[in-house]
Amino acid sequence: MADADEYGTVQKLLHWLIALLVVAQVVVGVWIGTLDPHDQAQAALATILYQAHDGTGASILVLVLLRLLVRLTVGVPALPRGTPRWADSLAHLNHRLLYLVLIVQPVLGYLTNGANGYPWSIYGLYNIPAIIAKNAVWADWLGQAHQVGAAVLISLVALHLLGAFYHGVIRRDGVVSRIV
Numbered sequence: 001m002a003d004a005d006e007y008g009t010v011q012k013l014l015h016w017l018i019a020l021l022v023v024a025q026v027v028v029g030v031w032i033g034t035l036d037p038h039d040q041a042q043a044a045l046a047t048i049l050y051q052a053h054d055g056t057g058a059s060i061l062v063l064v065l066l067r068l069l070v071r072l073t074v075g076v077p078a079l080p081r082g083t084p085r086w087a088d089s090l091a092h093l094n095h096r097l098l099y100l101v102l103i104v105q106p107v108l109g110y111l112t113n114g115a116n117g118y119p120w121s122i123y124g125l126y127n128i129p130a131i132i133a134k135n136a137v138w139a140d141w142l143g144q145a146h147q148v149g150a151a152v153l154i155s156l157v158a159l160h161l162l163g164a165f166y167h168g169v170i171r172r173d174g175v176v177s178r179i180v
C-alpha cells in the first residue's frame with residue numbers, strides 16, 4: 001500500500017478510460033445479439049460491430065494489465081481510518097473480482113470466436129489466429145460462459161457504484177474525490 005491518500009494521474013486516467021470502454025463493450029455486445037444474421041444489412045452491421053467489440057476487448061485487456069502493473073509498483077491508497085472492516089473487505093473483494101473478470105472475459109470472447117471459426121480481430125486491422133478448432137458445441141458453451149461473465153461484470157459494477165454512493169453520499173469521506 002502506498003502512503004499517498006489519492007490515486008495517481010495515470011491510475012485515474014486508466015480507471016475512467018477502462019470504465020468508458022467497459023460500458024461501450026457491454027452496449028455493443030448486447031446490440032450485436034439483437035441483430036438478425038439473415039438480414040443482409042444487419043449482418044453487415046454485425047460484422048463491423050464484432051470488429052469493434054473484438055478490438056475494444058483487446059484494448060480493455062491491455063489497459064487492465066497495465067493498470068495492475070501500476071498498482072503493483074506504486075500501490076493504492078488505503079481506505080480512510082474509521083471505514084468499517086466489512087466495507088473495507090467488501091471493497092477489496094469487489095476490486096479483485098473486477099480485475100479478474102476483466103481479464104477472463106476477453107479470453108472467453110477470444111475462445112468463443114475460435115470455436116465459431118473466427119480469429120480475434122483487432123479493429124479489423126490485424127487478426128490473432130484462433131487457438132482452438134471450430135466446434136459448434138464448444139461455441140455454444142463458451143458463448144454462454146461469456147454471457148455469464150458479462151452478467152457477473154455488470155453485477156460487480158453495480159456493487160461498485162453502491163460503494164461509491166456509500167462513500168460519496170452516506171459517509172462523505174473523500175474516497176470518491178481521490179479517483180476523479
Ligand code: HEM
Nearest residue numbers: 025026029030033054057058105106109110112120143150
Ligand atoms: C471486457 C471485455 C468484454 C466484455 C465486457 C464483453 C461483453 C459482451 C456482452 C455483454 C455480450 C452480449 C452477451 C449477450 O448476448 O447477452 C457479448 C457477446 C459476445 N462477445 Fe464479448 N465482451 C468482451 C470481450 C470480448 C472479446 C475480446 C471477444 C472476441 C475476441 C468477444 C466476443 C464476443 C462474442 C463472439 C459474443 C457473442 C456470444 C454469443 O452469444 O455467442 N467479447 N460480449
Ligand code: HEM
Nearest residue numbers: 015019022023071076091095098099157160164175176179
Ligand atoms: C465499468 C465501470 C467501472 C469499473 C470497471 C471500475 C473499476 C474499478 C477498479 C478495478 C477499482 C480499484 C482500483 C484499485 O484499487 O486498483 C476502482 C476504484 C474506484 N472506483 Fe471504479 N470502476 C468503474 C466505474 C466507477 C464509477 C462510475 C465510479 C463513480 C464514482 C467509480 C468510483 C471508484 C472509486 C471511488 C474508486 C476508489 C476506491 C478506493 O479508493 O478504494 N468507479 N474502480
